């Protein structure tokens with residue numbers, strides 16, 4: 001008993017000591033760390049924020065008590081930064097200012113500007129802006145071949161993070177994807193904003209791949225490519241309250257292009273609004289190529305306004321004629337629902353469900369669809385191929401009532 005009492009009381013003393021040292025900003029190194037006040041960062045738009053930020057990160061990450069790094073209001077220049085974990089305690093980055101990237105795409109050695117890597121219990125917040133200054137990059141040729149585009153820096157990379165919150169942050173004019181989420185577990189984007197011109201190439205808003213438990217909530221995305229794109233290995237995603245446009249809509253895929261793709265399983269897209277986008281809600285896979293699977297995908301309570309292809313499953317996705325269009329997709333689609341989707345379509349093909357002839361889509365449901373044409377080109381139509389959807393509620397246009405044209409679907 002005595003030994004146990006001594007052990008407990010000495011633990012208590014240790015605990016009290018560590019609390020008081022954290023409060024006193026002593027050995028714990030936690031608390032609030034201001035990059036300007038403590039590490040000499042300058043909000044002058046030209047002094048590189050990289051070293052002050054990395055120094056602050058080093059101190060905060062080594063702290064045994066929770067730490068918050070603050071980038072105060074002002075405009076900063078940041079060449080590039082990778083913020084690595086693991087950290088000893090929960091860590092936050094509070095960005096109040098605007099952080100600008102080099103405008104010249106040629107100065108980046110890797111396709112990333114700011115990366116967060118292998119951190120647990122991380123929070124990024126504060127109302128700040130990450131400005132990728134992409135205007136010069138947008139004007140360069142070569143994106144359609146894909147190699148040039150893929151080498152451009154992504155504004156924000158979240159790699160292998162667990163329990164992360166990103167709140168009240170803006171990504172502006174990224175040179176490539178705005179956000180890339182890879183290998184994460186339990187990450188939430190809330191009141192996130194993406195802004196880039198409608199004609200900026202390959203600027204997907206939030207791309208998610210190989211991650212489990214990703215939430216994108218109450219987020220506004222204006223960009224030149226998919227607002228949210230979901231790649232292979234994505235599980236348990238919730239996309240709720242996203243407004244999208246301009247942009248290419250909310251997309252799963254493209255799938256089936258690469259070897260060893262992991263299944264997409266469990267995606268709920270709910271309460272979203274799309275305006276002037278080329279697609280609404282979409283699943284796309286390449287003909288021929290590689291096997292894969294995509295199941296338990298639910299699109300619900302979606303408003304579309306002047307959207308070119310509001311509801312689309314496209315298993316003949318073949319931009320830049322990069323595929324064997326006469327082959328069938330090897331990606332198996334099952335348990336897909338479209339419920340309460342209403343608004344206007346800019347093109348007649350409001351509903352288009354083109355499945356693989358060799359696999360066909362299993363358990364597809366269309367419930368309460370009301371889409372009328374926003375332009376003068378005639379009534380909206382609904383087309384289906386290799387699928388017999390379960391139909392309920394209102395159906396305007398009448399489900400699967402129109403023949404399919406011979407031409408393959410266009411790019412993007």
Ligand SMILES: *[C@@H]1O[C@H](CO)[C@@H](O)[C@H](O)[C@H]1NC(C)=O
Pocket residue numbers: 162163164165186187188
């Ligand atoms: C998910 O992460 C958040 C922090 O963003 C945390 O509050 C929550 O407890 C985590 N959920 C689980 C199940 O670990």
Ligand SMILES: *[C@@H]1O[C@H](CO)[C@@H](O)[C@H](O)[C@H]1NC(C)=O
Pocket residue numbers: 218240241242243271
């Ligand atoms: C629906 O989305 C809007 C944002 O567009 C949000 O304000 C609202 O809270 C969401 N509703 C629900 C029930 O999640």
Ligand SMILES: *[C@@H]1O[C@H](CO)[C@@H](O)[C@H](O)[C@H]1NC(C)=O
Pocket residue numbers: 245246275276
């Ligand atoms: C949609 O496009 C039209 C025509 O270009 C424009 O007038 C309108 O403001 C756009 N709507 C939104 C919400 O961007």
Ligand SMILES: *[C@@H]1O[C@H](CO)[C@@H](O)[C@H](O)[C@H]1NC(C)=O
Pocket residue numbers: 276306308346374
């Ligand atoms: C609808 O979208 C088309 C192109 O997608 C655009 O040309 C047209 O101006 C838009 N109309 C309205 C009313 O927003």
Ligand SMILES: *[C@@H]1O[C@H](CO)[C@@H](O)[C@H](O)[C@H]1NC(C)=O
Pocket residue numbers: 295296334335363
């Ligand atoms: C499709 O849904 C049914 C019923 O909920 C379920 O039993 C089945 O496992 C699902 N299929 C896949 C591939 O997840």
